[in-house]
Amino acid sequence: MPKFASREGQRVPDVTFRYREDGEWKDTDSTQLFKGKTVAVFSLPGAYTPTCSSTHLPRFNELAETFRANGVDDIICVAVNDPFVMENWAGDQGCDNVFMLPDGNASFTEQMGMLVDKSDLNFGKRSWRYSMLVRDGVIDKMFIEDDVPGDPFEVSDADTLLHYVNKDAQAPDQVALLSKPGCAFCAHAKQLLDAAGVAYADISLPDSIRNCALGALAKAQTVPQLFVNGSLIGDSEAIEQWLQQRGADAGTAKME
Known part of the structure; x- marks a missing residue:
């Protein structure tokens, strides 16, 4: 004590x-x-x-x-x-x-x-x-x-x-996006996240470490790659699916 x-x-x-x-x-x-x-x-x-x-x-x-x-x-x-x-x-x-x-x-x-x-x-x-x-x-x-x-x-x-x-208070998701400058897919992913009101850390990977970092963290070689609460969501398509599911879950919660 x-x-x-x-x-x-x-x-x-x-x-x-x-x-x-x-x-x-x-x-x-x-x-x-x-x-x-x-x-x-x-x-x-x-x-x-x-x-x-x-x-x-x-x-x-x-x-x-x-x-x-x-x-x-x-x-x-x-x-x-x-x-x-x-x-x-x-x-x-x-x-x-x-x-x-x-x-x-x-x-x-x-x-x-x-x-x-x-x-x-x-x-x-x-x-x-x-x-x-x-x-x-x-x-x-x-x-x-x-x-x-x-x-x-x-x-x-x-x-x-x-x-x-409040014992039931929900902390916000911890979201990080691996990206690179000039990437159109990354820009689109950011637009989707912004439109959904998702706060995220944009981690822009320099050329010198990009492939190594992507391979080690996401087992991938392309950006964007999204992580939520320590779990890999994935690339652009996976991000869209995650946002759709997130929106559906939020709608269900409001109905309840």
Whole structure:
């Protein structure tokens, strides 16, 4: 069990923050951030650190629309970093769906009881990793990582918090399209995906690695090739069939 006490049922600390947005200084406070809203909050050790950059922040950003569809108004990322660092990290990550809140003085984190000493890593004082759901300024639920060595990341992830909000919430499909520049079939596939409202990562393969990558990943030599949730859908014809089935499934779900 974590050594950190849960603050469920208590109000969030009353703190004023300074942050940077579009190169300008701005101010906010706990009242503006939480009053009358349902807010998903996650706090992490630091900007640009491995787990924070590769998994924790990106997944909350990816699931933002699903959170909102299930009644969450805003998503906030808290870190004991200065406003310049948080602004630059947000830009590097492309996380437009998450408000990056710099707790540079650690005032919020300390009052939450989540401030830890990471001097052994030359970090100084930082936040322990946790997530929480806040309703109208009152902490409804907290997911706090266990007090174990290293940087545990087991319960404060976006999916865990989302499924607390709604156990039946459906995360969006993770879709990737392997393509190449100037490919008419690829362009057509993208048009179909766009028309169907499917969000996807377009992975344009350079000539030097295309055949090897296609062979290794899709056991094919032609593009486009579509992957959904780790499974190969296939080429242009397979993409059209998948979209038709997806549309039929959506229609059935609405009727039910």
